[in-house]
Amino acid sequence: MWEGEQPFTFVDADVGDDGMVVGYGYTGGVGVWGDLGELVFALLAPDGTLRGEQRERRVPSRFLHMSPTPGALGVVLQREAGVALLRVADPDANRRRESWWRLRLSDGQCLDPVEDPKASLSDPDFAGRSITMAAVPGTPLVLAHWWAYEPARGAGGVFSLHDSDGLAVWEASFPRDYARSDEEEASRVRNEIRQAGAILAVADRRFDLWRTRDATRVRFELASQGGRWHVRELGAVPHAPMGSAGGEPPVPAATPFEATVLGVVEFGEERSPAPAEGVRAWDVDGSGQIGLVQAPAEEGGHATFALLDDRGRTLRRFPLPALGIASGTSITLNWQTGHRWLLTDRRYQDRNRVRGHWLDATDGSLKPLDDWDVPEPKALEMRRDGSFVVLGKGSAKYSSRDVLVAYDADGGYQWSVAENYEDVERIFSAMDVALRPDGGVVVLENVSDRLKLYREDGTFVELVELAEILGEEPGYLTRLHALPDGGLLLYDSSARSMHRLDAGLELVASFPLSYADGARSKVLWLDHVAPDGRWWGRDRSAFVVFGEDGVVTDFAGPAPDPLRLEQVSHNGRFVDARGVVHLIDGRTSAVHSFDASGARRWVAPLPTDAFPASFSLGYLAVRGDGHVFVSERFEDDRLEIDAQGRIVGPATTPAHGFSRRGLSDAPEGVDDKVLDLAFVPGSDRHWVAVRDVLELRDGSGRVETRAERGPGRRWLCVSGLLRAAADGSVAIVDDELSGDEVLPQVLVFDAAGEVRSSFSLPEMPRSYPQIAYNGRHVVVHSQGVLLVLDVETGRRQIATLVEQQGWGLFLAPDGNEIWLFAGSEPRMTRLARPIQ
CATH class of the missing domain: 2.40.128 (Lipocalin)
Structure with a gap:
């Protein structure tokens, strides 16, 4: 037209x-x-x-x-x-x-x-956000579908017709329509509702709704009489609950198979657990000793409390059988006085109820604080007289709100300050809290980049704009510490640096956290200012002491050794087409290369000036000639290492770390960071992924192919994880977000950028999956579920693994084995790929 x-x-x-x-x-x-x-x-x-x-x-x-x-x-x-x-x-x-x-x-x-069209509904509190809306032909009305939830009525839907002024003229409620006793079934129903809604069709003065509980398609008819619209139900017919609302065919069932373990390969030297490994909460007491709570080493085991000296040597260790640490448990630990420590835990299984315990460090005994009403702590700070304040999450009707609460030395309530962004004396977007030597309370507000100061009794004193103090717009401020002289330390997690303020809240200095050789690390944190004034923090393995310039001066535990592989960075694994395994150490960022049997080939420590800021891994990729490319996640910095482990220097190819969505004349402001890069095996051609596009580039960086849409011409939403095959094809996880759920599917594109295959993943947990691909098979793993997909036949095979975590998934060069890396351990499990 x-x-x-x-x-x-x-x-x-x-x-x-x-x-x-x-x-x-x-x-x-x-x-x-x-x-x-x-x-x-x-x-x-x-x-x-x-x-x-x-x-x-x-x-x-x-x-x-x-x-x-x-x-x-x-x-x-x-x-x-x-x-x-x-x-x-x-x-x-x-x-x-x-x-x-x-x-x-x-x-x-x-x-x-x-404004607020759902306010005209009979029960606007039950209706939440709208999912979809459609005009009804033959009428001036629109039909809206609202997501609805209340604990008593469960998850369901509200449907309403609105006139041109937004007033509701009719409504129907389907309470508990999306609730199921089987959580997996409930998740599938809710995901489809969130993707496509339950308005199945609109026609001349008619509309059809999907009622999921009885799997029916309900038809309604409208008529106008006396200036008013009337709606009547015409009847219902069966409607398949899965796949129909989106107009897609049902996904074929996967065939179960038993995952056979062929062996486990260990990489690097044997080592003993380091003091800071597995620590869930810790603090430093008045004698400079470190108290910590460690999670159980095995499922079903007990958490432990340990007291270490300032060199990291264990003085005492006690099991804590009353403290069940499971997934979803959060813990705080704070020294109070003498041998007494305050321990809190919040368990999802107990409906998020927070429990408090006095812990005696002489024998590990726990004394519960009965009838203790405390919000879930985001931060807890102790005064030397034993009283303390909690910055926590209090419950609201449909969400949680921050609250600052003060308690006496026995856990008795004293005062509180609630969240309210319209009242300057209240808190909003609070991130951390600190207690100054004069008893004053300081709250760090993240979104507004402010400090709010209160007296010891909770009386508001002052609001401080951090941009004025720092002389520039702050980065992402997440931590706050009070110093013995009344000054403050602020941690900027985006720049991984500290700002020191004096007692008058004037800027004294800004500096990064680093080791003595100048190396910076994303796992190096400053956590506590101890009673003796020392600045304590930790990395993945050891507790550390910082000098006043942010440089590590001492270790309680082993010092970093770039030649030693300790723990693997969560996405620092890559197996190339030859079966060579490359691992990046999560503490030192050194690149380690091994053959498939675990024999070391070489180690490449990263120069301290390789990346200007602290290193956060973007992608790890291996070119056809064996050269390794490492990128920084937040900066346009890449390092090249040759096939013998020698540092070549800053990478000049791939051509650039940013894609202008493939448009050489794109306007300023539309750059997207390359999230992942995969070389075509045996070649210098490479696929890159950004948020909304895939590009196949030659060795000089020239774009050969571009893919922007998936099945149904829908725009891509690429997480960054991709795997390339020798024929130039590529597999990606397309993870469109819908509400709070991730709805992943695997897409395979050929070298021309056309969709070759697509696989929905209803069997997979709603989490970011890992994939492997070799041109014929795609393997997907998430939270212990392993799915093998045949690209040519569409056959699906599924197994359940003991390993729940997976941060690296690959197919062996011959395609007959699946190689899985779980957790941060330098260990690879070899599984037999099922016979087709």
């Missing part, structure tokens, strides 16, 4: 039969960094010209780990009402509300938005 160009790209659009289009997009892209641009809501006339638009500048969310605002949820062309609607999320995530922006179809004029 027409074609044309506009200075924006629609993320979503609704197209009318006459060629009218309404849609929305983001001028700065959908990312969350850099120039966020504007949200654009635009109406294109039937001839393709711009008839009207509404724009609003996007800003970072006030809430941690939330997308910038405003954020759009979907768009609808409401022809009979003469308006187009854009659903826009409320910037306050706790309110579970939205507004509807409106454009008049006749002239594109912006109309007043509908």
Whole structure:
């Protein structure tokens, strides 16, 4: 009908039969960094010209780990009402509300938005966010589907019809419709609802809804009488609950197989457990001794309390049978006075109830604090008189809110400060708390980049803007420590550096944390300022003492040795097409190379100046000639190592660490970091992955092939994990986010960028899976579930493994074995691939 160009790209659009289009997009892209641009809501006339638009500048969310605002949820062309609607999320995530922006179809004029349309429902508190919405032909109404949840009614759906002013004229509630006793079944139902909703069809004055509990398609009819709309149910027919709402065929069942272990390969030298390994909580007492709680070494074992001297030698160790540490358990440990320590634990199995215990370090005995009402601690700080404050998470109706609470030496309540972002004297986005020598309380607020000061009795004193103190916009501030002289230490986790303030809150110095040789590490943390004034921290293996310049001066435990492999970085594993194993040490970042039997080939310690900031691994890749490439996750820095382990220097190929989405003339502000890189075996050609595109490049970095869409022409959402095969094809995990769930699928693209195969993964736990690929088979692992997929036949085979964690998955060069790395141990399990 027409074609044309506009200075924006629609993320979503609704197209009318006459060629009218309404849609929305983001001028700065959908990312969350850099120039966020504007949200654009635009109406294109039937001839393709711009008839009207509404724009609003996007800003970072006030809430941690939330997308910038405003954020759009979907768009609808409401022809009979003469308006187009854009659903826009409320910037306050706790309110579970939205507004509807409106454009008049006749002239594109912006109309007043509908604020909180669900407020006109009979029970707006039960309805949460909207999942989808559709215009009902033959009426001026829109049909909305709302996700609904309350503990008493479980997860379900609310459906409502709204007029052009956003007022509800009809509604129906399906409480507990998405609740199941079988959690796996419940997860599948909820995932499909979140992806596609339960509005199955709309037609002339009719609509069909999916009622999942009895697997039926329910039809409703509308009629207008006396100026009012009436709705009646016409009946229901069976409707398959899986796959139908999205219009996709059901996934064939996987055939079970028994995973046969062929052997285990150990890499590196034998070693004893280091003092800081497995530590869940720790503190330093008045004598300079380290108290710590370690998780059990085996499932079902007991946690232990240990007291170490300042050299890391064990003085006492006691089992803690009353303390069941399992997945989801959080712990704090703080020295109070003498031999008495305060230990808290919160267990998911106990509905997140926080328990308090007095621990006696002379015998390891625990005395519970009965009837103790304390929020889940984000931070707990102890005064020397035994009183303490907790920065914790208190419960709200549909979420949690921060709260600051003070207790006396026996755990009795004294005072509290609740969260309220509209009241400057309350806390908001609180990250950490510190107690100054004069008894004052300091709270670090992360999103607002502020300090809030309170007296010992909780009275508000002052708000301090950190940008004014530091002379620049702060990075990501996460930790706060009080110094004996009344000064403060602030930790910037984005720059991995410290800011020291004096007692008057003036900046004294800023410096990174580093070892004596200048090496910086992402696992090097400053955790405590001890009663004697020493600055204590730890890395993966040892407790460390920092000088006042942030340089490690002493170790309680083994010092780093770049020639020794201790623990493997969580994504620092790669097995090339020859079966050579490359591992990156999680403590020193040195690259270690082994053959498949575990024999060491070479070690390449990274020069301290290889990466300007502390090293955080981006990708580890091996070219066809055996050269190894290591990238820094947050910077455009890459290091090349030759096949004999010699440092070549900064990498010049691959050509660059950023992709401008394949457009050589792309505007500023649209760069996306390369998340992963995979060389085609035996070649210098390589696939790169960014958030929304795959590119196959030659050895000089020239783009040969680009893939931006998967099945159904849906835009890709690539996590970064990809594996290439010798024929130039590549397998990726496409992990579109829906609500709080990850809905992964495996896609295989050929060398021309066309989809060769796609596999949904309903069998897999809703977690980020690992994959291996060799051109014929894809292997997927997540939380102990192993799935083998045949790319040519589509056959699926599944097994359950003892190992729950997997941070590296590969196929042996001959394709007959599956090699799995679990946890951080330098150990590889060899499994037989099932015979087809």
